[in-house]
Amino acid sequence: MTEEIFVPAGIAPSAEQLAVQLARVPYGLVEANAGAAKTTTLALRIAQALQRGAAPERILALTYTDTAVLALREALLRIGLASSTVARLRILSFDDFSAQRLAEIEGGGVTRCRTPEQIKPYVLRAIERAQTLPEERYPDELLIPGGGEGMVEGLLNRFAVLKGTLRLVLDPPEQRMSPALADELGHDYASLRVYSAFEFIRRGGHPDHPAFRAAGDATYDLARLIVDDELAGSEPHPLDLGLNLVVLDEMHDTNRAMFTVLACLLASNRRVAFLGVGDRDQVIHSAAGADADFMGAAFERGIGRAARFPLTASFRFGAELADAAGRLAAKPYRSGAAWPTEIQVLPFADAATMSRHVARSLQELRATERAAKAGPGASIAVLIRQAHQSIPLEDQLLRAGVHYRTAGFTSYLQRREVLLVRGLHAYAQNDFSGFDAAPTRLAVLQALMLFAGSYIDSQELRLADRVEEQERVMREVAADPAAMPLFIQNHILRNADAEVRRRLLDAIALLRSDDAQAFARRFVAVLQPHQLAARVLVCREDIDQLEQNLAQLVGLIEGEGTLEALFRVMHEQATRQRQMEGRNAVVLASIEAAKGLEFDHVILPGLNQGDFAVGGHSTENRNLLYVGMTRARRHLSLLFDAQRPSRYLFESGLLAPLDGAPAPGL
Structure with missing residues (x-):
């Protein structure tokens, strides 16, 4: 019997996309290049499941960010699914999904802390608690200057790693914590003791109902319940949702806590199929334990053998940008787009001149569009590495009358x-x-x-x-x-x-x-x-x-x-x-906030040595430029200080070193 194939509106799926859409495998993993329409491909797989008779409520789509949730909803509508159907699908960030499941288990009522400033008092209280516990055997290790004010950020970063990796949950120390043992675990003693005190405070002295949760805590708490086998006797199991299909976008950003929840979710829904999609060169959340290996050998060890599908051709941009992205990421890349992508690499004397150029260019483009009366104008994004870079840009955009909205930072x-x-x-x-x-x-x-x-x-x-x-x-x-x-x-x-x-x-x-x-x-x-x-x-x-x-x-x-x-x-x-209208507004965003999105025009200013690679060269900094560049469809402008171009412009082949000289610094 021939299967009825879902036919999307407005696009003709490639052979690679069609293979993913029609796959009938328990587990599938898609290795996708940026621009290879991975979100659209996920949408096609969801649409095919609906075509096969799955109820929308039995399909779960998980992402790493809220931005990706929005992008997937838009992709489903774009390929022709009814808005009423899309509304019935479960499309959630991993942390929101975990929070929903925990609310069913706990009964709700847990405060969500959304900023570091909301968490800071609890960290300071944890420092005080760790220092004053009567059974503390190494008080000299906890002599923290200034009451700990200067340590809060570092502690929160270490907490995120400990929770994302589940290090102390999966491999708990068999002996009491000591400075030597902390060193073996790769952490300092004070951080681990304060972490223990912080978790005691966060849980409010109650093992089953925390007093508050911050970002990532819901996933961590659910993963911990799974590891501790606390959900085994529940009938029905809290993760048994009768699902037919689970899809995971941005799988390259998966950490151990997320993977633990995913493995339990798939094991608890016996008739479920799974499809994960990711791009290893878009890992920009390693501080929270993200590891692309969960798309590799770790998946087969922890869940099972998966069929693997490539998405190699970018349908977002042309061959010139595909070549530059491939050089930067050091991997094969090709373009399947029907249009070329123009790339401009422009030097400037200073940031002020650069900002005036951006504003003037956008003003002229919008004026041309208005004169042509061609309907909605091109989608445009100006992507920056650090928030302070927006100030001269915003000043010039406002003076030029260019409507814009910000994402990833406040105006x-x-x-x-x-x-x-x-x-x-x-x-x-x-x-x-x-x-x-x-x-x-x-x-x-x-x-x-x-x-x-x-x-x-x-x-x-x-x-x-x-x-x-x-x-x-x-x-x-x-x-x-x-x-x-x-x-x-x-x-x-x-x-x-x-x-x-x-x-x-x-x-x-x-x-x-x-x-x-x-x-x-x-x-x-x-x-x-x-x-x-x-x-x-x-x-x-x-x-x-x-x-x-x-x-x-x-x-x-x-x-x-x-x-x-x-x-x-x-x-x-x-x-x-x-008074600015949202219609036709330029998006002025951080690169992180633009991840998962695409625009007709992308402008990346400030690609300067000493400015772009914050903290020095790292895979994550390189990945950020890769993400930023690959948001463009038809036009990409890379702007830099003429005296100090970033080394990544050379690594991508967009600038050639003079006279065979080595590429400059960061």
Whole structure:
């Protein structure tokens, strides 16, 4: 009997795609190059399962990121599935799926912590607990300077590795922890002791119902229940969902905790088929234990033998880009696209010139599209390595009237440190009229309160929940611009730490003088943003970015000449930004946020030695450029400082070393 084949709308699947779509194997793994339509291929496999009679509710699609969830939903609609059918499919990130399963087991009610700042107090409490346990045998190993403020980011990174790899769960030490044993495990003793204390606090003293979870914790907690055989006696098994098909996108980002859940899920659904798709050269989450080997030998050891399918041809871009991507990733690559992809490699004298070029080019392109009246314009993404690089770009895009939206970071006008400076200037001038929206005024108060380390001093609030009450009071103040100066004076400045208050007052005096040259020369030294940020932020990268953001902000003064003009323009830009339409907007994004997406035009500025390869050369840095380049369909522009091009431009063959000289540094 001939099988009825699902015929997608708008595309003709390649032979490689059709082999995946029609596969009848228990386990299948697809090794896909970027641009090889892996998400579309997953959608075809799902559509074929529906064609064979599977109910939508019996199909589960898992991804690593929320962005990939959206991309898969869009791919299913694009190939012709009804929106009502797509809505019935289970399409979830791995952590959200795990959280749903745990809610069924635990009954819900677990708080989700979504930022490092929300977790920081628990880490500091864990440090204190580890140091004060009476049975501690090596107290000298736990002498942590400064109460542990400077260790929080490093500890969270180590926690992520321990959880992602399940190191202490799968291979628990047979003896009590000691500095020597910690060294054998590849960690320092203090980190492991604080980790133990942190997990005790996170679980709230209750083994079955944690007090809170952060990113990755749901997957870790579910994996731990599986490893400890805690789910074996459950009827029905919490992972027995009667599934016919499980598909996994971004499988290259799988870690041990995710793989443990996946193996149990497949074992618990006896009639299920599985298809995983990934690209080993897109691993950019190794800090959480991601390992492409789970698409390789580890899969066969842990789950079973899998049929392997290639997706080698990129249908996203032409032969020139396929060749460059293949050189960078050191693997075979070919193009199956029906169009060429134009690549421009453009040198510039400095970041300001580069930003003006980007804005002018986008302005001209949109003007041409409007003149042609050809309907929706081309999709465009400007992808950057670090968030501070967006400031000169956003400034120029706003001046040029180019509509844009950000992804992977907050627009610079709404970043906490920029709101801090804008708020200090408004206070110095006793004029908050430039903040024409109450939510923005509230954000200014929140930024000032955060960096000042202040609190609301009120007799009525001492018995109330301080955090909720502070938010309520600040909302009331933000509703009335005239109330802002007095609140800042009485509650923020007065209650700040003495040293912080001195810095803030010095910065206010500098801003009150309206001396543009003094501002450009002295502001960073007066405010000391690194020390200010280190008191309240967790991640070293966030602290570094804050410093870079303020340096870029100070640099904008050169384009205006006066402080009054600079802040007036920023207020106007903020208003203009709120009025921007989403339609036809340029996407200004981090490379990570663009993973899994594609655009007609991609612009990658700042491919400079010392800027792109953060922390030095690594596979992950190389993979980030690979991911960024391969988002392009028809046009790719790579912009760099003429004096210091990144080595990756040479490795991809897009720049040739002069006179046979070796490629420069990073």
